[in-house]
Amino acid sequence: METKGTGRSPAWLLTAWGITRAPLLLFVFRVYAFPGPDVTSDVSVIYRGWYEVLRQGTFPLDDVTWQYPPAAALAILSPGALPFLSYAHAFFVLACLADAVVLALLLRAGRGSGRSRRGAWVWVAGVPLLGPTVYARYDVMVTAVAVAALLAGVRRPRVMGALTALGALLKVWPALLLVGAVRRRAWMSAAVTAAGVATLFAVSMPGAFAFLTFQRERGTEVESLGALVFHVARHFGWDGQVLLNYGSIEFLGPYVDRVSTAALALTGASFGWLLLWRLRARRLTAHVLADAALTAVLLFTVTSRVVSPQYLVWLIGLAAVCLSHRASRMGVPALLVVLASFVTVLEFPLGFSHVVLSDWYGITLLALRNGLLIAATVTAARRLWRSTVPPGAAAPYPPQATRTEGTPVPS
Numbered sequence: 001m002e003t004k005g006t007g008r009s010p011a012w013l014l015t016a017w018g019i020t021r022a023p024l025l026l027f028v029f030r031v032y033a034f035p036g037p038d039v040t041s042d043v044s045v046i047y048r049g050w051y052e053v054l055r056q057g058t059f060p061l062d063d064v065t066w067q068y069p070p071a072a073a074l075a076i077l078s079p080g081a082l083p084f085l086s087y088a089h090a091f092f093v094l095a096c097l098a099d100a101v102v103l104a105l106l107l108r109a110g111r112g113s114g115r116s117r118r119g120a121w122v123w124v125a126g127v128p129l130l131g132p133t134v135y136a137r138y139d140v141m142v143t144a145v146a147v148a149a150l151l152a153g154v155r156r157p158r159v160m161g162a163l164t165a166l167g168a169l170l171k172v173w174p175a176l177l178l179v180g181a182v183r184r185r186a187w188m189s190a191a192v193t194a195a196g197v198a199t200l201f202a203v204s205m206p207g208a209f210a211f212l213t214f215q216r217e218r219g220t221e222v223e224s225l226g227a228l229v230f231h232v233a234r235h236f237g238w239d240g241q242v243l244l245n246y247g248s249i250e251f252l253g254p255y256v257d258r259v260s261t262a263a264l265a266l267t268g269a270s271f272g273w274l275l276l277w278r279l280r281a282r283r284l285t286a287h288v289l290a291d292a293a294l295t296a297v298l299l300f301t302v303t304s305r306v307v308s309p310q311y312l313v314w315l316i317g318l319a320a321v322c323l324s325h326r327a328s329r330m331g332v333p334a335l336l337v338v339l340a341s342f343v344t345v346l347e348f349p350l351g352f353s354h355v356v357l358s359d360w361y362g363i364t365l366l367a368l369r370n371g372l373l374i375a376a377t378v379t380a381a382r383r384l385w386r387s388t389v390p391p392g393a394a395a396p397y398p399p400q401a402t403r404t405e406g407t408p409v410p411s
Contacts, residue, residue: 116326
């Protein structure tokens with residue numbers, strides 16, 4: 001992916017970033033209309049409504065669509081830092097700034113022995129494939145925190161732990177970044193930061209953890225892996241419905257609860273596999289921290305009851321961090337994630353009406369996108385296991401070693 005010219009200078013990367021991000025800004029600013037549903041309404045209507053409640057010092061307790069950890073309030077309130085812009089326009093500018101921060105982090109990470117700018121290229125090429133949705137959700141901000149945490153990684157475990165905790169309190173999934181961490185300082189820092197920030201929100205703003213109840217009541221969203229069962233079943237007489245429920249388009253009707261339970265069981269099995277891997281892994285080299293994080297988040301994503309388009313932003317960011325290490329084994333999973341991102345924009349917003357109607361075009365798009373994610377997950381898990389678990393290994397903890405690129409890190 002790197003050429004002779006791009007290996008020496010970031011000019012091509014910066015130029016490509018500017019060329020690909022300008023259309024995204026034009027779309028979210030409504031200079032040009034992107035085909036399909038208006039993806040910016042979440043910011044101008046839902047986020048703005050939450051903003052008005054949050055600025056009063058309380059969480060939106062009466063809104064079941066608020067399903068985020070307490071630090072998400074920081075992302076929703078952040079447009080207030082740009083009072084000279086409307087709420088929506090300020091949000092889009094900050095989302096673009098978060099995108100630029102990720103690129104800057106990846107450019108810095110790509111320097112030095114054993115490093116590569118392939119990761120920066122994955123970010124530059126992958127993000128615009130999702131269309132304007134990427135700037136119309138706060139996930140790009142969370143991804144910036146997660147990327148910073150992973151890149152702090154081996155050398156600054158306390159920083160990694162603190163950033164991971166902050167990310168988890170923004171949107172839960174960054175907690176999975178710790179799955180490959182072997183230094184206790186990272187875990188301790190994460191625990192202390194999470195406890196401190198959570199306590200601060202709990203005592204200062206009512207309803208900080210009401211999201212746990214709202215999240216528990218969610219069903220099977222129409223874009224998830226389990227939803228394919230009902231998309232096909234509608235053609236054979238299944239009499240359920242597709243309705244807006246808890247802030248997303250979900251299936252409601254016979255057997256939906258069973259599929260949702262099966263999804264939760266698969267998520268539990270995935271965590272069990274990760275625990276087994278963690279106990280048996282011995283070759284925990286520097287790049288494995290990122291490889292394990294990508295694998296864990298892929299497992300979480302494909303087994304989730306909800307697979308929203310913006311989830312792909314997480315995967316692109318983690319794949320980019322992986323490929324910043326020349327030794328990473330995640331090249332194929334990263335490519336599959338990028339391909340899945342392109343299919344995602346065809347599915348939402350371009351073809352979302354077909355998905356909601358469960359016609360064969362919509363089913364095909366959804367099956368292809370989810371199939372690519374499953375392939376990425378299986379490939380990542382297989383490569384992570386083979387590269388870190390020696391045949392017959394049974395030791396529960398990795399040995400002491402140095403922290404240089406390509407060698408194990410100390411526990």
